[in-house]
Every structure is written in structure tokens, then in C-alpha cells.
Amino acid sequence: MHRRRFLQSAGLGLPSLALLTACRADDIDAATASEPSGRTGVIVIGAGISGLAAARHLADQGESVLVLEARDRIGGRIWTSDAWDGAPVDLGASWIHGTDKNPITALAEKAKARMVETDLESTTEYLTDGSEAEGxxxxxxxxxxxxTADALTAYQNSQDRDAAMRGVVERTLGWSGLTAADKAMVNNAFNDYEHEYSGSVRQMSALYFDSDTKINGPDVLFPDGYGQITDLLAAGLSIRTGHVVKHVDWDSDGVTVATDKGTFRAGQVVVTLPLGVLQSGAVTFGPGLPAAKRAAISKLGMGLLNKCYLRFPRKFWPDTDWLNYVPAWDKYGQWAQWINVTRVNGQPVLLGFNAADFGRTIESWGDAEIVDSAMETLRTIFGRDIPAPTGFQISRWASDPYARGAYSFNKLGSTPVMRDQLAAGVGDRVFFAGEATHRKSFATVHGAYLSGIRAAEEITG
Ligand SMILES: Cc1cc2nc3c(=O)[nH]c(=O)nc-3n(C[C@H](O)[C@H](O)[C@H](O)COP(=O)(O)OP(=O)(O)OC[C@H]3O[C@@H](n4cnc5c(N)ncnc54)[C@H](O)[C@@H]3O)c2cc1C
Incomplete structure (x- = not known):
């Protein structure tokens, strides 16, 4: 996820400074947590950043905590791959979005993680024929x-009835009268929103797609991987990986969590399952969830952003942070955005992103087909003589049974209050966290982190 250039100067503050005081990195220590026993203590479902934040906070308050995680690794949608010697790459989250007073910045400093700023102003743009966009x-x-942005702002300022983003802009700009070149450029603008918010512009709500709040400061990447942050939080916690939760039940005595490796009991449970997993019904909830929560689960959107890292024998691209390509208008969203990873780790690596519909389309393709498709765009830009990649790493977040998408978005038919309904606890036993539950910072690492602290505080009071 990254931010469109015109949001860089939005200059908005963090929504809840009160929460920040509760999550200073100094509060984190590596004390070993005890596990829940019988009807006391807390089970946390999911060892992503929200689950680890909740567990860390609870353990620091003296609660006994057990984290149950389906995968054989922690981190969830933070996933640093060490497949390339000396060049760790993030297949999930990449950036701290806005470092000023961002709780993740404090954690990064505590972890002594190296950070590298990227700047949207540092972009080379290429037209459909591969020539550089100039003049x-x-x-x-x-x-x-x-x-495109003005059409959406005008709609938000004048309308109460929601509509899909794409239709609103098409009507305002007179889409059918545009030339093919103009359509390609408008599509490029649409696709920018999809990279940021992960939903298709045919599905995103024109009224609410941008109801989030940005944090000030530069965006930074981690040359040594985002996993340093989740590793820091996880130190000393009781975490059982390879435990797939199937069912959550509760009554006045406590909670029961059934997994593929046995059943666990505790006083409370914090559920940090991604929205896509909740939507899939893969985990069932005993007495049933309240109607408002079920509606929030079904109406909010789970979007998609996929990554394709290509490693080359040598660098053949310019030194800017970003390379943007404008695909032909009938090749909507295909390989439009690239990051120059050389700037981050000195290696001859490019990272191509695909969001929403095209991101989903290529998940069913084989690796070779995806790499060929990426190379076609790079050859259009840099010529037929560029070297073939010597390696690749590709994400498929929609097909991942423990994510079922990249991050949540405000879909047509949803409203921001639904995130509060998703976040609401049930019966003083079952608490909810995760990026999708943060009304103002959904789709981010910091939003997920803050939601975990919030859920932990609901338990500790
Ligand atoms: C490609 C991509 C790029 C992104 N880029 C950025 C970025 O640059 N900056 C940013 O701030 N954010 C970014 N994000 C979003 C960010 O990664 C997420 O908002 C955040 O990591 C979500 O954390 P979470 O704890 O809510 O969920 P998760 O990290 O998904 O944690 C949930 C955990 O639950 C586990 N789980 C699922 N099902 C079960 C089950 N049945 N039983 C037990 N455990 C289960 C999962 O394995 C997972 O570990 C990106 C995400 C993606 C996918």
C-alpha cells in the first residue's frame, strides 16, 4: 500500500493520541508470559501485528496469554522473505505510512531497524508506448x-446517496467522449486509488472510500524487513503456530476455542482474524454474532494488492524511487506501478504491484506467466535487450486461506460506522481487533497495532 501523491500534503494528525500513550515502545519488555488455564487468562487468535500488540499489552499487564496462529510463522500480513541471501524482501506490508508520532516508528527505533524514506515526488512516468512522459x-x-480527484470531492460535498467511484467519475468526465489516450490516463488515475485502498473502483464507495486519516511525516521502508517489528513484539510471548482455529464458543463462564490440534479454554478471547477470513465462514462462532457485526462483516470490502519482485543481473532503470507506467486503456491496471528496490537495499531488484481486479486475475496464473507478463511491460519501457530476471518472488494474498485478501476497503453499501460494529466486543468474552476494525487507520500496520492495544484495554479496563 502506498499513498497517492496528492495526499502527501494532506497533513492530518493521528486520530487517537490517547492510545499512543498506551503503546510506547518503552512499555514493551520481553518478559515471558504465562498461559491461560481453564477459565482464566486470554486467548488471542492470530499472530499478526494486531494479535501480537494485544498479547504484548495483556502480558505486560500481568495477564496470562496464549496466541493461537494457523501458519507456521508469525506476522500475518507482515511477511519478510529471506529467500534471497542478503536481500530480505517484504511480501506483505512495506511502509510505515507517516512516521510522525506513529507507534510503529517507536517500535522500529526500539528494534534498531534501519529505515529508508521513499518519496512519491521521486517518480519517472512512462506512457503506453514506453516513452517517458514529458511536457x-x-x-x-x-x-x-x-x-478524477475533483470529481470525487465534488460528489462527496454535494451528495448523500452513495455510488461506485468509477461511475461517479465517468459521468463527470464524460467517459464515452474521451480518446483512447485520455481513457488510459483516467484509468491510471483510477488505478492509483486501487493501489492505495485495494478495492476495485467499480466497488469502492464514492462517499467513504477515503474516510481514513493520514499520519504526517515521510513514508519509510525497512531494508532488513518489516518482520523486525513483529519479532520485537513477539519476544517472550506464548505462541502456538500451526494451530488453525475452527470454532469459538462462549458462555457466562468463559470461552472455548477449538483448533485442528485441540481445544483451549480461557476467560476471554481476542479475535484478530482478517476480514476476508471472517467473510469466508472458515471460523464459526458458537451462539452466533450480533446482527450488526454480521452485517459489517458482509458489507465491508476485502481488497487485493499483490507483489512481484524481480531480481536482475544488473540495474537498467533510473534512480527514482517509483516507476509508473500508463497501460493501454483496455489493459486496465496491468503493471502500472513499480518500486526501485535498489534505492532500498542496493540490489538490482524491481518490485511490481498489481491491485484489485488485475491483482486477482493473475493469482490463477503460473509463476512463469506472471513473470512473462511483467517483463512485457518492462521491455516496452526499457527495450527488448534488457536481461531476463535471475529470480522472482510473487505474492498471492487472495488465495491465501489465512488472509483471503490484502486489506479492507470501504465498499459501496458499507459505512464507516460498520468498522466500530466490527470492533465491538460480544458479551464481555469475545473481543475483536485487526486492521479492518480501525475506523480511521484501516488497511495499515499502525491501525492494526492500535486496534490490538484497544482490544487489550477493553479486557484490562
Ligand atoms: C501486499 C500488502 C501490502 C501492504 N502494504 C502495507 C504498507 O506498506 N503499510 C501498511 O501500513 N500496511 C500495509 N499493508 C496492510 C498491513 O499489512 C495490514 O493492515 C496488517 O498487517 C494487518 O494486521 P492484522 O493483525 O490485522 O492481520 P494479520 O496480519 O492478517 O493477522 C491475522 C493473523 O490471523 C491468522 N489466522 C487467520 N486465520 C486463522 C485461523 N483460522 N486460526 C488461527 N489463525 C488464523 C493469520 O495467519 C494471521 O497471522 C499491506 C498488506 C498487504 C497484503
């Missing part, structure tokens, strides 16, 4: 971005 063409790209 009038560069201005046209900028103008269509502005007109």
Missing part, C-alpha cells in the same frame, strides 16, 4: 489525476 503529456497525466 504536455506529463501535464495531461497530472490533469486527469486532478480531475
Amino acid at each position: 504536455a503529456q506529463a501535464q495531461a497525466l497530472e490533469r486527469w489525476r486532478d480531475e
Whole structure:
């Protein structure tokens, strides 16, 4: 996920400073937590950043905590791959979005993690034929971005009835009268939103898609991987990986959590299952969840962003942080955004992103087909003589049974209050956290982290 250029200057503060005081990195120590026994203590489902934040906070308050995690690793949608010697790469989250007073910045400093700033102003843009966008063409790209944003702002300022983003902009810009080149540029502007918010513009709510709040400060990447943050939080916690939760039950005595490796009991449970997993029904809830929560689960959207790292024998691209490509208008969203990883770790590596519909389409392709498709775009830009990649790493977040998507978005038919309904505890026994439960910072690591602290505080009072 990354932020569109015009949001860089939005300059908005963090929503809840009160929460920040509760999650200073200093509060974290590596004390070994005791496990729940019988009807006391807390089970946390999921060892992503929200589950680890909740467990860490509870353990620091003296609660006995057990984290149950389906995968054979911790981190969830934070996933640093060590497949390439000396060049760790993140297949899930990459950036701290806005470092100012961001709780993840404090954790990164505590972990002594190296950070590298990236800047959206540092972008080389390429037109459909692969030529660099300059002069009038560069201005046209900028103008269509502005007109798209203006059409959405005007709609939000004048309408109460929601509609899908794409239709709103198409109607305002007179889509059917545009040339193919203009359509390609408008599509490029649409696709920017999909990379940021992960939903398709055919599905995202025009009224609420951007109901989140940005944090000030630069965006930074971790040359040594985001996993340093989850490793720091996990130190000393009782975590059982390889435990797939199937069913959660509760009564006035406590909670029962059934997994594929046995049943666990405790006083309370914090559920941090991704929205996509909740939507799938893979985990069932005993007495049933309240109607408002079920509605929130079904109406909020789970979107998609996929990554494809390509490693080359040598670097053949410019030094800017970003490379943006404008695909032909009928090749919507295909290989439009690239990060120059050389800037981050010195290696000849490019990272291509695909969001929403095209991100989903390629999940069913084999690796070779995905790499060929990526190379077609790179050859259009840099010529037929560029070297073939010597390695690749590809994510498929929608097919991942423990994520079922990348992060949540505000879908047409949902409203922001649904995130509060998703977050609400049930019967003083079952508590909910995870990125999708954060009304103002959904889809981010810091939002997920803060939601975990919030759920832990609901338990400790
Ligand atoms: C490709 C991609 C890029 C992103 N880029 C950024 C970025 O640059 N910056 C940013 O701030 N955010 C980014 N995000 C979003 C960020 O990664 C998430 O918001 C955040 O990591 C979610 O944390 P979480 O704890 O809510 O969920 P998760 O990390 O998904 O944790 C939930 C855990 O529950 C586990 N689980 C699932 N089902 C079961 C089950 N049945 N039993 C037991 N355990 C189960 C999962 O394995 C997982 O470990 C990105 C996400 C993706 C996928």
C-alpha cells in the first residue's frame, strides 16, 4: 500500500493520541508470559501485528496469554522473505505510512531497524508506448489525476446517496467522449486509488472510500524487513503456530476455542482474524454474532494488492524511487506501478504491484506467466535487450486461506460506522481487533497495532 501523491500534503494528525500513550515502545519488555488455564487468562487468535500488540499489552499487564496462529510463522500480513541471501524482501506490508508520532516508528527505533524514506515526488512516468512522459503529456497525466480527484470531492460535498467511484467519475468526465489516450490516463488515475485502498473502483464507495486519516511525516521502508517489528513484539510471548482455529464458543463462564490440534479454554478471547477470513465462514462462532457485526462483516470490502519482485543481473532503470507506467486503456491496471528496490537495499531488484481486479486475475496464473507478463511491460519501457530476471518472488494474498485478501476497503453499501460494529466486543468474552476494525487507520500496520492495544484495554479496563 502506498499513498497517492496528492495526499502527501494532506497533513492530518493521528486520530487517537490517547492510545499512543498506551503503546510506547518503552512499555514493551520481553518478559515471558504465562498461559491461560481453564477459565482464566486470554486467548488471542492470530499472530499478526494486531494479535501480537494485544498479547504484548495483556502480558505486560500481568495477564496470562496464549496466541493461537494457523501458519507456521508469525506476522500475518507482515511477511519478510529471506529467500534471497542478503536481500530480505517484504511480501506483505512495506511502509510505515507517516512516521510522525506513529507507534510503529517507536517500535522500529526500539528494534534498531534501519529505515529508508521513499518519496512519491521521486517518480519517472512512462506512457503506453514506453516513452517517458514529458511536457504536455506529463501535464495531461497530472490533469486527469486532478480531475478524477475533483470529481470525487465534488460528489462527496454535494451528495448523500452513495455510488461506485468509477461511475461517479465517468459521468463527470464524460467517459464515452474521451480518446483512447485520455481513457488510459483516467484509468491510471483510477488505478492509483486501487493501489492505495485495494478495492476495485467499480466497488469502492464514492462517499467513504477515503474516510481514513493520514499520519504526517515521510513514508519509510525497512531494508532488513518489516518482520523486525513483529519479532520485537513477539519476544517472550506464548505462541502456538500451526494451530488453525475452527470454532469459538462462549458462555457466562468463559470461552472455548477449538483448533485442528485441540481445544483451549480461557476467560476471554481476542479475535484478530482478517476480514476476508471472517467473510469466508472458515471460523464459526458458537451462539452466533450480533446482527450488526454480521452485517459489517458482509458489507465491508476485502481488497487485493499483490507483489512481484524481480531480481536482475544488473540495474537498467533510473534512480527514482517509483516507476509508473500508463497501460493501454483496455489493459486496465496491468503493471502500472513499480518500486526501485535498489534505492532500498542496493540490489538490482524491481518490485511490481498489481491491485484489485488485475491483482486477482493473475493469482490463477503460473509463476512463469506472471513473470512473462511483467517483463512485457518492462521491455516496452526499457527495450527488448534488457536481461531476463535471475529470480522472482510473487505474492498471492487472495488465495491465501489465512488472509483471503490484502486489506479492507470501504465498499459501496458499507459505512464507516460498520468498522466500530466490527470492533465491538460480544458479551464481555469475545473481543475483536485487526486492521479492518480501525475506523480511521484501516488497511495499515499502525491501525492494526492500535486496534490490538484497544482490544487489550477493553479486557484490562
Ligand atoms: C501486499 C500488502 C501490502 C501492504 N502494504 C502495507 C504498507 O506498506 N503499510 C501498511 O501500513 N500496511 C500495509 N499493508 C496492510 C498491513 O499489512 C495490514 O493492515 C496488517 O498487517 C494487518 O494486521 P492484522 O493483525 O490485522 O492481520 P494479520 O496480519 O492478517 O493477522 C491475522 C493473523 O490471523 C491468522 N489466522 C487467520 N486465520 C486463522 C485461523 N483460522 N486460526 C488461527 N489463525 C488464523 C493469520 O495467519 C494471521 O497471522 C499491506 C498488506 C498487504 C497484503
